[in-house]
Amino acid sequence: xxxxxxxxxxxxxxxxxxxxxxAETELSTYRAFQFGMSLSTVARRCGISPxxxxxxxxxxxxxxxxxxxxxxxxxxxxxxxxxxxxxNDQLSRVVVSYxxxxxxxxxxxxxxxxxxxxYGPAAIxxxxxxxxxPGRNADDKILAHWxxxxxxxxxxxxxYLSTFGLxxxxxxxxxxxxVAHAEAILLDEREAPARESARQQRxxxxxxxxxATVRRVNKAAFKP
Numbered sequence: 001x002x003x004x005x006x007x008x009x010x011x012x013x014x015x016x017x018x019x020x021x022x023a024e025t026e027l028s029t030y031r032a033f034q035f036g037m038s039l040s041t042v043a044r045r046c047g048i049s050p051x052x053x054x055x056x057x058x059x060x061x062x063x064x065x066x067x068x069x070x071x072x073x074x075x076x077x078x079x080x081x082x083x084x085x086x087x088n089d090q091l092s093r094v095v096v097s098y099x100x101x102x103x104x105x106x107x108x109x110x111x112x113x114x115x116x117x118x119y120g121p122a123a124i125x126x127x128x129x130x131x132x133x134p135g136r137n138a139d140d141k142i143l144a145h146w147x148x149x150x151x152x153x154x155x156x157x158x159x160y161l162s163t164f165g166l167x168x169x170x171x172x173x174x175x176x177x178x179v180a181h182a183e184a185i186l187l188d189e190r191e192a193p194a195r196e197s198a199r200q201q202r203x204x205x206x207x208x209x210x211x212a213t214v215r216r217v218n219k220a221a222f223k224p
Contacts, residue, residue, distance in 0.1 A: 026119055027151035028170070030094050033084070035151065035170035037091040039065060042084050052086070058187065060180035061088050078102045085177060092173030096166040103164050108143045111155060111164055119146045119153060133167055140165075 028035050032045045043050035043065060052063035065084045069077035080099040085092050103111070112122050122144035133140055139159040146153040154167045 027146060027148050027153060030168050033091060035091050035173060038089050039063060039086050042091060056181055056184040059183050062177055062181060087173050087177040090173055092170050092177045094168040098164045100163050112144045115155060122146055
């Protein structure tokens with residue numbers, strides 16, 4: 001093989017690799033947020049207090065942070081609310097719910113066009129195709145999809161609210177999140193009988209203490 005041919009193949013490989021890397025880099029971010037970010041960093045960029053809801057504490061720490069972007073006249077945000085999910089303090093999933101008023105009159109094609117300007121060409125699902133969207137209701141309709149080896153973005157429409165939304169996730173971190181949540185449920189179910197027994201025992205002890213206190217007071221105050 002000639003040196004010219006080798007150089008041409010090498011240049012082509014570099015170009016392809018650069019394109020793939022660029023695509024994966026783009027899909028790894030949403031606005032000023034990047035998957036893997038800590039909760040405190042996300043909260044700071046939102047301008048809110050880092051006060052998450054704890055979903056699970058074991059076997060892994062799963063937290064959620066809600067952000068309501070400011071809606072000020074015409075400069076308001078198209079997003080009504082954004083829910084961030086964290087796996088052991090790493091951003092793993094972002095669910096965006098768009099404001100109905102700010103998407104009124106827009107078609108699915110309009111949103112696909114706007115989102116594709118950032119993430120590239122979308123994959124449009126076939127008619128009748130169904131799939132479960134992580135973090136969403138099973139009845140939500142998938143409108144478009146962007147994906148690479150590490151990240152996934154799904155545009156959907158809520159069946160019940162008729163609003164648009166976006167689910168962005170790190171495949172690795174989101175898989176770990178879902179596995180950890182399933183394990184947390186199993187742990188809770190396994191330990192439920194012991195917790196109930198302990199609760200009943202505490203209640204019995206409290207009842208005995210209350211009865212003894214009432215008896216002592218009433219006995220001292222009793223007048224035949």
